[in-house]
Amino acid sequence: xxxxPEPFSTRVRRGALLERNCPSREVLKHISSQxxxxxxxxLEGGTHRFSELRRKVDGVSERMLAQTLQWLEGDGLVERxxxxxxxxxxxxxxxxxxREAAGHIRALADWIEVRLPDICDAQAARAAAE
Amino acid sequence: xxxxPEPFSTRVRRGALLERNCPSREVLKHISSQxxxxxxxxLEGGTHRFSELRRKVDGVSERMLAQTLQWLEGDGLVERxxxxxxxxxxxxxxxxxxREAAGHIRALADWIEVRLPDICDAQAARAAAE
DNA sequence: GTATGTACTTACGAATAGTAAGCAAGGCCA
DNA sequence: TGGCCTTGCTTACTATTCGTAAGTACATAC
Numbered sequence: 001x002x003x004x005p006e007p008f009s010t011r012v013r014r015g016a017l018l019e020r021n022c023p024s025r026e027v028l029k030h031i032s033s034q035x036x037x038x039x040x041x042x043l044e045g046g047t048h049r050f051s052e053l054r055r056k057v058d059g060v061s062e063r064m065l066a067q068t069l070q071w072l073e074g075d076g077l078v079e080r081x082x083x084x085x086x087x088x089x090x091x092x093x094x095x096x097x098x099r100e101a102a103g104h105i106r107a108l109a110d111w112i113e114v115r116l117p118d119i120c121d122a123q124a125a126r127a128a129a130e
Numbered sequence: 131x132x133x134x135p136e137p138f139s140t141r142v143r144r145g146a147l148l149e150r151n152c153p154s155r156e157v158l159k160h161i162s163s164q165x166x167x168x169x170x171x172x173l174e175g176g177t178h179r180f181s182e183l184r185r186k187v188d189g190v191s192e193r194m195l196a197q198t199l200q201w202l203e204g205d206g207l208v209e210r211x212x213x214x215x216x217x218x219x220x221x222x223x224x225x226x227x228x229r230e231a232a233g234h235i236r237a238l239a240d241w242i243e244v245r246l247p248d249i250c251d252a253q254a255a256r257a258a259a260e
Numbered sequence: 261g262t263a264t265g266t267a268c269t270t271a272c273g274a275a276t277a278g279t280a281a282g283c284a285a286g287g288c289c290a
Numbered sequence: 291t292g293g294c295c296t297t298g299c300t301t302a303c304t305a306t307t308c309g310t311a312a313g314t315a316c317a318t319a320c
Contacts, residue, residue: 017239018168020189024242027249031242032162034308038148050267059150061309066268076252086316087266097248104241108234109147109158116154118227122206164277180298191278196299216286217297 030071035064037105040094043078044102047093077101160201165190167235169198170224173208174232177223207231 017024030036038057042048048056054065069092072078077098083089094102112119147154160166168187172178178186184195199222202208207228213219224232242249 017243018172018186018188023250024239024246027242027246028167028239029164031238032164032167034159034162037158037162042148051265054267056148058148061311062268063270063310064308067308074253074256075249076256077249082267085266087264087318088268088315090267095252097245097252100241100245101238104234104238108161108231108238109154111230111234112154112157112161113147115227115230116157119157119205119207120153122227123204126204126206184298191280192299193279193301194277197277212298215297216284217295218284218299220298 027075030068030075031077031101031105033068033071035060035068036072037109039065039068039072040077040098040102040105041109043092043094044099044106047091050090050092053092072098157205160198160205161207161231161235163198163201165194165198166202167239169195169202170207170228170232170235171239173222173224174229174236177221180220180222183222202228 016022017028031040035057038060039053042053042056050065050069053069054060054062057065060068069078069080073080076095079093079095079098081091081093083091146152147158161170165187168190169183172183172186180195180199183199184190184192187195190198199208199210203210206225209223209225209228211221211223213221
């Protein structure tokens with residue numbers, strides 16, 4: 001076994017998430033980002049306008065909502081449709097790939113909500129032990 | 131409908147991830163953080179020492195590795211065992227809850243690696259369209 | 261004609277992450 | 291006896307990212 005004779009493009013295509021410069025790192029960063037997760041979860045429930053997302057994703061700023069949507073759109077997970085009217089009307093929805101991603105994210109989110117009591121107990125126990 | 135008549139503790143226990151002050155937000159932040167994801171994936175492969183993690187999780191700094199491990203330990207996902215020897219010897223492993231979390235994370239990571247070509251294509255198509 | 265709503269963008273201060281150096285304490289080599 | 295090596299952190303400083311607040315364009319409502 002020699003050290004990787006395979007070209008960069010192959011390594012990249014395989015998607016070695018643990019490697020520093022793998023592009024999958026970027027995609028993961030977008031999907032698993034604080035707001036990316038919540039946006040995907042909300043969009044799994046159907047198409048939403050910008051301001052609807054802003055209201056549902058409690059605490060997100062317009063700045064980060066816009067930026068995160070642009071990331072996800074750039075990765076092909078979210079589709080943006082803008083109607084040329086005034087005031088502006090823009091609709092965001094998941095692409096088929098986005099729906100797959102959202103499914104995984106929601107599974108994790110559901111698990112966290114179910115396990116939250118256990119996790120809080122662990123935190124409390126740790127705090128008490130000190 | 132008035133503003134939430136239910137007590138804070140109820141809201142909290144239900145684990146409403148979309149709500150601003152839900153503690154599940156913090157847990158999600160730890161698990162889905164840039165390095166949290168990768169650490170969980172590596173630890174799913176078995177117990178590791180600090181320096182082993184540092185080598186496998188390409189690009190992580192000692193600072194962030196230590197901090198993320200402390201988060202995950204605080205949430206009860208990671209167990210830390212320190213042997214009182216010199217030079218120090220510390221082993222990190224997943225707790226049962228941590229193994230559940232890691233399973234979800236790895237499912238997402240595997241999906242990303244499989245779908246990466248599609249995502250790259252989407253990015254390229256978008257770039258070409260401009 | 262003032263206020264409101266939409267979907268952003270921009271400027272700026274605050275929080276967070278990355279870089280690099282330091283530290284403890286025992287073993288090894290000379 | 292004195293350096294230097296090791297590991298698992300912590301600390302100081304810097305760079306990057308993020309949140310807050312304000313601005314924009316135009317139409318409709320009051």
